[in-house]
Amino acid sequence: MKYTKKQRQEKLQNKIIENPFITDEDLADFFSVSVQTIRLDRLALSIPELRERIKHVAREHLDDVKALPEEEVIGEIIDLQLDKEAISLLDIKKEHVFSRTGIARGHYLFAQANSLAVAIIDEKMALTAKASVHFHRRVKEGERVIAKAEVKGTKDGKTIVHVVSNVKEEMVFYGEFSMYRSGK
Amino acid sequence: MKYTKKQRQEKLQNKIIENPFITDEDLADFFSVSVQTIRLDRLALSIPELRERIKHVAREHLDDVKALPEEEVIGEIIDLQLDKEAISLLDIKKEHVFSRTGIARGHYLFAQANSLAVAIIDEKMALTAKASVHFHRRVKEGERVIAKAEVKGTKDGKTIVHVVSNVKEEMVFYGEFSMYRSGK
The missing domain is CATH 3.10.129.10 (Hotdog Thioesterase)
Structure with a gap:
């Protein structure tokens, strides 16, 4: 199933909340889009990349x-x-x-x-x-x-x-x- | 106990036959002599060094x-x-x-x-x-x-x-x- 950009970005946010370890590659697979698209989505949503994300979550x-x-x-x-x-x-x-x-x-x-x-x-x-x-x-x-x-x-x-x-x-x-x- | 050179060389040969994995360092400890002495003993007795010895024994x-x-x-x-x-x-x-x-x-x-x-x-x-x-x-x-x-x-x-x-x-x-x- 193909999502609109808006749908995808909403879903993407939920996916990352559910599983903070998910990689851009996995997300690209899941949404059937390129890794580049996922990166742009993250930029748009101000979600840092995996490594930074995990460190930030874990630091406390x-x-x-x-x-x-x-x-x-x-x-x-x-x-x-x-x-x-x-x-x-x-x-x-x-x-x-x-x-x-x-x-x-x-x-x-x-x-x-x-x-x-x-x-x-x-x-x-x-x-x-x-x-x-x-x-x-x-x-x-x-x-x-x-x-x-x-x-x-x-x-x-x-x-x-x-x-x-x-x-x-x-x-x-x-x-x-x-x-x-x-x-x- | 200190051995004469002859005694030591005889005993050394037996030690190596008993345990082909014994190192020159272990032999030197055992006989309370230097590693160099053990090497000279081996040369005199035509016993190759550990690595060669084991390879030779094992090769067959x-x-x-x-x-x-x-x-x-x-x-x-x-x-x-x-x-x-x-x-x-x-x-x-x-x-x-x-x-x-x-x-x-x-x-x-x-x-x-x-x-x-x-x-x-x-x-x-x-x-x-x-x-x-x-x-x-x-x-x-x-x-x-x-x-x-x-x-x-x-x-x-x-x-x-x-x-x-x-x-x-x-x-x-x-x-x-x-x-x-x-x-x-």
Whole structure:
């Protein structure tokens, strides 16, 4: 179905409110228009681009990473509430995929999730004791992986962190990490 | 206890036969002599250096990696019998450790084990479905991690690969990987 420009801009605003992680490319697909058109719509509506949008939304509850320097996190942290929850983005590029298949190598999805599980810990040091991970579907070059970590509690003195990674609305990875923390 | 040169050279030969993965540094520690002395002993006894030694020993049963290009394996494969067992070495360097603690980041140990679990599969394509991993002790910059993978059988159509990683004789990592393979 084709919308008028006015209809599209209204709908676009709602789509972005519903899902602040939606990319211009996804919006262009959804409305069957070019990415350029979406950019012009955003300009008209004064909606900043995805990265800025998320940072702006997230900034008010973005704690500082404690357990490692932020640049050692794999992916970009866009939300962090220490010992509660955290979100990071990883754009899958050429260097992350198997050359033959273009499929993301498992250890990059693991690394994104694992560094988020370290970053979420409210201590100067955190180390992974155990991890149980499931790769649900193949991730391809060009896809954006959004990992959400949540602290689930304590077991045998370790902090349990669950991480779910999605591409768009689809789960691609799930991991449970058991984390040592200094001082606890 | 100090040995004479002759005693040391005899013992050295035995040590290397017992453990072909032993480094010159470990031998120097063991005999309380310098690394240079160990090198001269090896020269006198015509024992090649570790890397050459292992390659020579392993070459007769070193299959070609099928499931990925060998240069995409994390670590150096020194033994490979497809669908049976495989061994790789990873020297932990500055880029593998947390800057604050000098402790190896979990995802590098995971990546070494995971790529070995991919490489061991006797198919053109293999992907990780699940993994359950345990980090037993911290690994420091300068340590050499030796991962040994073994195919344990099939479960729900997936190939189960166990990987044990040691530093010297001590287990530092254990993982169980469940692998998809094309054509099976």
